[in-house]
Amino acid sequence: MAPAVELRGITKRYPGVVANNNVTFSVRRGTVHAIVGENGAGKSTLMKILYGVQRADEGTISVDGQPVLLHSPSDAIAVGIGMVFQHFMLADNLTVLENVALGAEKLHGIGDRARAEIERISGEYHLDVHPDDLVADLGVGKRQRVEILKVLYRGAKILILDEPTAVLVPQEVDELFDNLRELKSEGLTVIFISHKLDEVLSVADSITVIRRGTTVATVDPTSVTSRQLAELMVGSELPSPSTEESTVTDRPVLTITDLALVSPDGHGILRDINLTIHAGEVLGVAGVEGNGQAELVEAIMGMRDPSSGRIWLEDVDISDWHTREIREAGVGFIPEDRHRHALLLDAPLWENAMLGHQTQKPNVRGLWVNASGAKADTERIVAAYDVRTPSINVTAHSLSGGNQQKLIIGREMSHAPRLLVAAHPTRGVDVGAQSAIWGHIKEARRAGLGVLLISADLDELIGLSDTIRVILRGQLSGEFDPDVVTAEDLGSAMTGAV
Amino acid sequence: MKASLRRLGLALAAPVLALVVAFVVTSIVLLLAGDPVVAVWTQLLTAPRPRLIVGIINGASVYYLSAIAVAIGFRMNLFNIGVDGQYRIAAFAAAVFAGQGWLPGPLNIFVSLLIAVVVGALWAGIAGWLKFSRGVSEVISTIMLNAIATGLVSFMLFKVADSTTGSNVTNTKLLPPSSRVPGFALISGTPNKVYGFVLLAILVGVTYWVVLNKTRFGYDLRATGRSETAAVASGVNVKRMVLTAMLLSGAAAGLVGMPLLFGQDFSYGTTFQPGLGFAGIAIALLGRNHPVGIAFGALLWSYLEQQGNGLQITAGVSSELVFIIQGVIVLAVVIAYEVVRRAGLRMEQRNVARQLSSDQPGHHLPEGAPV
Numbered sequence: 001m002a003p004a005v006e007l008r009g010i011t012k013r014y015p016g017v018v019a020n021n022n023v024t025f026s027v028r029r030g031t032v033h034a035i036v037g038e039n040g041a042g043k044s045t046l047m048k049i050l051y052g053v054q055r056a057d058e059g060t061i062s063v064d065g066q067p068v069l070l071h072s073p074s075d076a077i078a079v080g081i082g083m084v085f086q087h088f089m090l091a092d093n094l095t096v097l098e099n100v101a102l103g104a105e106k107l108h109g110i111g112d113r114a115r116a117e118i119e120r121i122s123g124e125y126h127l128d129v130h131p132d133d134l135v136a137d138l139g140v141g142k143r144q145r146v147e148i149l150k151v152l153y154r155g156a157k158i159l160i161l162d163e164p165t166a167v168l169v170p171q172e173v174d175e176l177f178d179n180l181r182e183l184k185s186e187g188l189t190v191i192f193i194s195h196k197l198d199e200v201l202s203v204a205d206s207i208t209v210i211r212r213g214t215t216v217a218t219v220d221p222t223s224v225t226s227r228q229l230a231e232l233m234v235g236s237e238l239p240s241p242s243t244e245e246s247t248v249t250d251r252p253v254l255t256i257t258d259l260a261l262v263s264p265d266g267h268g269i270l271r272d273i274n275l276t277i278h279a280g281e282v283l284g285v286a287g288v289e290g291n292g293q294a295e296l297v298e299a300i301m302g303m304r305d306p307s308s309g310r311i312w313l314e315d316v317d318i319s320d321w322h323t324r325e326i327r328e329a330g331v332g333f334i335p336e337d338r339h340r341h342a343l344l345l346d347a348p349l350w351e352n353a354m355l356g357h358q359t360q361k362p363n364v365r366g367l368w369v370n371a372s373g374a375k376a377d378t379e380r381i382v383a384a385y386d387v388r389t390p391s392i393n394v395t396a397h398s399l400s401g402g403n404q405q406k407l408i409i410g411r412e413m414s415h416a417p418r419l420l421v422a423a424h425p426t427r428g429v430d431v432g433a434q435s436a437i438w439g440h441i442k443e444a445r446r447a448g449l450g451v452l453l454i455s456a457d458l459d460e461l462i463g464l465s466d467t468i469r470v471i472l473r474g475q476l477s478g479e480f481d482p483d484v485v486t487a488e489d490l491g492s493a494m495t496g497a498v
Numbered sequence: 499m500k501a502s503l504r505r506l507g508l509a510l511a512a513p514v515l516a517l518v519v520a521f522v523v524t525s526i527v528l529l530l531a532g533d534p535v536v537a538v539w540t541q542l543l544t545a546p547r548p549r550l551i552v553g554i555i556n557g558a559s560v561y562y563l564s565a566i567a568v569a570i571g572f573r574m575n576l577f578n579i580g581v582d583g584q585y586r587i588a589a590f591a592a593a594v595f596a597g598q599g600w601l602p603g604p605l606n607i608f609v610s611l612l613i614a615v616v617v618g619a620l621w622a623g624i625a626g627w628l629k630f631s632r633g634v635s636e637v638i639s640t641i642m643l644n645a646i647a648t649g650l651v652s653f654m655l656f657k658v659a660d661s662t663t664g665s666n667v668t669n670t671k672l673l674p675p676s677s678r679v680p681g682f683a684l685i686s687g688t689p690n691k692v693y694g695f696v697l698l699a700i701l702v703g704v705t706y707w708v709v710l711n712k713t714r715f716g717y718d719l720r721a722t723g724r725s726e727t728a729a730v731a732s733g734v735n736v737k738r739m740v741l742t743a744m745l746l747s748g749a750a751a752g753l754v755g756m757p758l759l760f761g762q763d764f765s766y767g768t769t770f771q772p773g774l775g776f777a778g779i780a781i782a783l784l785g786r787n788h789p790v791g792i793a794f795g796a797l798l799w800s801y802l803e804q805q806g807n808g809l810q811i812t813a814g815v816s817s818e819l820v821f822i823i824q825g826v827i828v829l830a831v832v833i834a835y836e837v838v839r840r841a842g843l844r845m846e847q848r849n850v851a852r853q854l855s856s857d858q859p860g861h862h863l864p865e866g867a868p869v
Contacts, residue, residue, distance in 0.1 A: 303730055324733030333731065341731040344724040355721060356732040364714050371712075390853035397843060398850040 002065030004029040004158055004189040005050070005081070010059035012045055019045040020056070021214045027158075027206070032180055032190045034200040034221075037210035037233055043193050046210070047160050050191075051083040052076040063158070082156025084147045086163045090135050097131035100150050107154070121152050125182050140288070141172035145179065158189045165199055166456075169288060170491035177203045195233075197226045209233055247280035248466050252314070253419050253450030254300070259309030261295055261474075269295045270474045273309065277419070277450035282441065284453045284465030284482070286490050292474035293454045294336060297423050300452070301333055302326045313419065327356055332412035336423035336454070338401075342408050345397040349389060352396045353378040353411045360415050377414065385410035386436060402433025409440050420444050423454040438464060458487045470494055504845075512838040513784065513794075516831035523826045524819070537813035542805045548687035550804045555684075555692050557800030558793070559699040559757050560771070564778025565796060566706050567618075567750035569787040571636075573710060574723040574743040580625055580640025581751040582775025583647030588618035589755025590651045590670070593766035594658055596759070597671030606677040611698075611756060618752020619745045621647065626744025630737050636744065644775075655766070669767025679760040693761035702750060703789040719743060751775065780828045786835065799824065 003026035010023040020042045027033040037043050048054040050061065052070035060067050063079045070076050073083070090099050100118055101110045108114040115131045122129040127145045135143065144164060151159055161180075165173045180190050180203055194200050200207055201221045208218045209232045217232055224232075259273035270292045277283045287293050298304040300311060302323040311319045318326055327333065333356065335341035343352055354363040354374050362373030378392045385406045389399055396404060405425065412420065422441065426434040441464055445451055455461050461468055462482045470477040470493040477493050521539075528535045546554060564581055571578035592614035596606055625643055628634035659668045681691025710716035722729040722739050730736050754774050755766070763770060781799055785792030806820035 301731070302733075322733065322735065323730065324735070327733050335731055340725070340727040342728060344721055344728055346724055347720075351717070354717065355728065358714055358717050358721070358732065367714050369712055369714060369717055390850055394846055394850055395843075398847045 001029065002062075003027055004064065005191070006062040006065075007046075007050070008060045008062075010046065010049060010056045010061070012049060012054065012056050019213055020049070021212075023059070023210070023213075023215050025208045025215050025218050027189055027191060029189050030184050030187050031205040032184055032192055032203055034192045034194060034204035034207045035210060036194055036197065036200050036207060036229065041210045041233075042213035043195075043210055044162065045213075047083065047162055047191075047193060050076070051081060051160060077154050077156065080155060080157035081160065082151030082154060082158070083160040084144070084151055084162065084164060086166055088143050088147055090143055090146060092134075092136040094135060095131065096129055096133050096135060096138075096146055096149075099135055099146060100131070100153050104154050117153065118149065121149055125152070125179065125186065127179060139172075140167050141175055144168070144176065148179065148183075152188075157187075158191065159183065160191045160193070162193050163195075164192070165194065165196060167289070169495050170488055171495065173199060197229050197233075201226055201229070246466060247446055247448070249279045249281075249448070251279045252276050252312075253279050253281075254452065255312040256300070257310050257312075259296075259299060259311065260307050261292075261299055261304065262307045268474055270299065270306075273476055275469065275476060277452055279418075279448045279450055280445055281466045282445050282451040282453055282464050284455065284461040284468040285471050285476075286455070286458060286461050286468060286494060287471035288494050289456060291471050291494075293471050294423070295474075296471070297336070297421055297452075297454060300326075300421055301331070324359065328359060330416055330418040332415070332417035332420040332449075334405075334408055334412055334420070334422040334425050336427065338404055338408060343396045343404060346395055348395060349382070349387075349392045349399075349407060350375045350378040353381055353392075353407065355411070357411065357415050381407060381410035381414060385440070402429035405429050406433055406436060409437060413440065413444060417444075417449060420449050420451045421454075422451060424456065425453070426455075426457070426460060458490055461490075462487075505842075508838055508842045508845075509786070509791075512786075512834040513791075513831060515834040515838075516784075516827050519830040519834070520823050520826040523830075524823050527822060528815070528819075533815050534813055538809065538815055538819065541809055541812045542802070544805075546801070546805060548685045549690055551685050552688055552690040552692055553804045554797060554800045555696060556757065556761070557803060558796040559693055559696045560754060560774060561777055561781050561796035561799050562699045562793060563702055563750065563754045563757075564774045565781035565785060565792045566702055566778075566789070567747050567754065568775075568778045568782040569785070569792060570706065570743060570747040570750055572723075572782055572787050574719055574739065575726070576740065576743055576747070577637050578622065578625075578640055578744065578747045578751075579637060579779065580622060580643050580647075580775070581747070581754065581778050582773065583640070583644035584618040584621045584748045584751035585754035585774055586651050586770075586772075587621050587647045588614040588752035589759055589770065590654065590766045591617040592752075592756065593670040593673075593759055596673050596677055597765060599674040599677065603674075603676035606674070607679060607760060610677075610760075611753070614752040614756060615749045616752070619749040622744050622748020622751060623741070626741040626748075629744070630741040655768070669763075669765040669769075671765065673760070673764040677760070678764055681761060693757040695757035695761055698753065698756060702753060703793065706750075707789045754778070780824065783828055784831050798827075 006026040008024050010020050012020040023046055035043050035046065045054060049056045050070070052073045052075045055071065061070060062068065063081065068079050091102070094102070097115055097118060101108070101114045108117045118129065118131040121127065127149055129142065129145050129149050135146065138146065148159065164176060168176060180192070183190055192200070192204060204221050206218060207221055207229065209216050209229065211233060219229070254277040256273055256275050259270060260268065261270040263269050273296065275283065285293055295304060299306045302318070302321050302325070306319065310317055313329055313331065316329070318329065339345060342355070344355060357363055362370055362377050364370055365373070375392060381387065382389060382392060387399070387403050387407045387410065389403060399407070409425070425441065426437050429437065441451060441453070453461065453464060462485065465482045468480040468482050468485060468490070470480070470490060472494060480490065525535050528538055564585065567581045568578055592610040595613050596610040599606060601609055621643060625636045625639040628639050629636050655668055655670070658670060679694040681694055684692045710720060718729065718734045719739060721732060722734055722736055726736055755770065758771055759766065777799060781792055781795040784795035784798070802820045802823060806817040809815045809817045809819060
């Protein structure tokens with residue numbers, strides 16, 4: 001039997017970046033086939049090619065043994081390939097039926113025939129999706145199933161799922177995997193993209209590893225360990241976050257009391273936030289995105305005015321301070337979206353190394369920019385934090401994500417901070433940079449900084465934090481001890497299941 | 499060194515490309531209209547006479563000030579379309595004051611300049627304040643303020659018009675001779691003189707460059723223009739920066755009419771040169787908001803206009819042809835800059851990737867990988 005999908009010699013060149021080079025693998029019908037690789041290894045490009053969003057420079061794609069040319073997503077759907085994106089594409093204020101039928105009105109209309117078809121698909125694959133539910137009322141897991149149903153409704157026999165578990169808590173992941181097994185038992189083929197190895201091992205029938213844009217191996221999950229897979233993925237020794245002995249002191253660096261934030265339209269974003277971070281302590285905040293962690297960070301950094309409550313840096317009330325004063329007082333900030341909040345992409349590295357510290361030595365002398373001082377300091381940061389760049393005069397844009405992040409961390413650590421606010425510090429960086437960044441956070445902790453660590457990566461949180469708290473619908477949970485807490489415990493707290 | 503040469507080459511590639519496109523498109527227009535292509539370009543491209551050279555420099559000094567005013571906004575992602583209204587109202591106010599001759603010569607000039615700067619800033623400040631406090635787009639408000647300024651100045655001009663001259667021309671009282679800025683006889687072969695206030699334009703250009711590139715304030719302003727979100731996170735008070743930039747842009751706009759007022763017209767009247775603010779937008783785009791680039795752009799603009807004056811006589815083509823050329827240049831240059839910017843970005847990324855991979859033999863790519 002011909003493979004459901006076969007890719008041969010797929011090559012895609014982007015300027016300056018290795019996207020895909022000679023990618024070759026095939027997927028058997030009725031299996032879950034995982035594509036694993038680090039962030040930036042080229043998985044997303046490959047899937048875009050397979051879904052007709054991008055075109056390969058070289059190589060062929062065959063579906064059921066027939067070579068196909070995919071020029072657009074509609075070509076892909078026509079040959080039975082459907083894609084579920086990481087970010088859902090659903091209209092909140094429409095019902096499931098309306099969302100599913102939108103753009104596919106020709107198939108089964110928009111009325112009872114469409115409703116019947118949705119119910120049939122939902123029943124057949126146990127998706128538990130009801131056509132007349134309003135999408136706004138659905139949880140993340142269910143929305144994902146609506147996305148899957150949308151693709152099946154359009155007649156897909158091959159489903160591509162791009163990082164489907166990134167937005168799910170552990171319990172939802174299990175449900176998703178049950179659904180995937182259901183799909184494959186009905187003869188459908190699933191291509192599953194991920195970089196979470198344990199998940200891949202538990203659900204996939206076959207695993208293709210991508211490294212630096214090319215396929216390095218296709219392996220059988222029963223014959224490899226998670227560690228072997230990881231080494232295939234990164235091609236080197238693996239780091240792991242682990243704290244050393246406690247350096248926590250009894251000197252509070254950051255104290256927040258009864259903080260609340262109400263949005264302009266009147267609903268509460270943050271409520272009753274009370275927390276204390278001591279010198280030498282890493283406080284980890286876990287939570288599903290959108291539960292108020294971004295707003296909490298912005299309130300601390302003075303980018304949002306809290307509606308009530310006080311924020312203290314050591315024994316100074318900084319609640320009403322402006323961002324600049326807060327930064328000058330010794331708060332380092334690693335924003336969650338470095339392209340939007342931490343870099344001037346078109347500016348040279350040395351100007352980026354000043355950003356956020358453009359009122360501090362050695363970057364300025366009085367009201368004047370001290371270019372030579374700033375450049376010398378950038379050279380130091382580049383060397384000390386292992387920022388891989390040919391020069392400090394290239395634009396920030398030309399560096400990889402990991403090197404950009406190392407520059408940011410270097411700059412934030414360079415002005416004698418007392419508190420470091422780090423939001424998703426290792427998001428979208430390669431494993432090498434990740435371990436370096438973990439190293440720097442541990443070093444900061446040893447140096448007596450208080451660290452507020454916001455992360456979606458539970459391993460990172462458990463490995464680095466002295467205390468973990470969970471944020472859910474704008475409220476903080478009690479404290480968890482990272483030495484004894486499990487990912488499942490945190491997952492329950494993150495969804496409010498307990 | 500090699501990298502900076504390449505950067506210079508890239509910077510020049512776009513305007514050169516735009517000029518070539520303008521040349522081709524204009525020639526096609528001429529061909530389609532059945533006009534003499536060769537005669538037109540001969541007229542436009544022969545070396546200008548001394549009298550015209552003076553005209554070119556004088557015209558450019560005014561354009562330069564206007565383009566700098568626009569560029570201050572552009573560097574902050576603010577589109578100050580209102581330079582036109584700002585320079586009119588400022589020139590009018592300065593002319594009214596200076597014409598009274600209350601103060602002795604140089605002091606009168608200085609205080610009048612100050613009035614122009616303040617009035618220009620305040621007029622732009624209305625748009626700045628609306629954006630600061632209410633989030634009104636400066637594009638909309640400055641367009642409206644242009645219309646208001648035009649009406650207001652016409653109205654006021656009628657009130658204060660100097661009726662002693664007895665001609666049809668309506669203008670403010672002439673400046674006393676001691677308050678006129680003498681010109682320089684820079685170009686031989688013509689009695690015409692270069693405006694003394696060419697120096698003012700140069701001074702404004704230098705100040706613009708120093709403030710933007712060498713001061714903390716300039717860094718904050720450029721950071722805000724490049725990424726408002728990153729500027730906020732770095733501690734810039736972006737709203738206040740919007741207001742400040744708008745005030746500065748308006749202040750510079752206030753100076754636009756000054757070379758004309760003190761070097762040529764000596765009063766503000768119905769014949770005062772219009773449309774300078776819009777030319778400034780085009781020239782700022784052409785000059786890439788760079789003080790030297792803008793100087794070249796202003797000279798080119800002025801050159802085309804001066805040379806175009808003779809088109810009707812020598813080639814039998816309307817001098818309005820120059821507007822077509824200018825328009826095509828601006829359109830082409832905007833596209834060319836984007837093309838060149840992307841090419842530059844790709845080149846740099848490729849360079850960085852190559853230099854890094856040759857630095858670290860341990861990290862090289864699989865054989866045959868595209869680099």
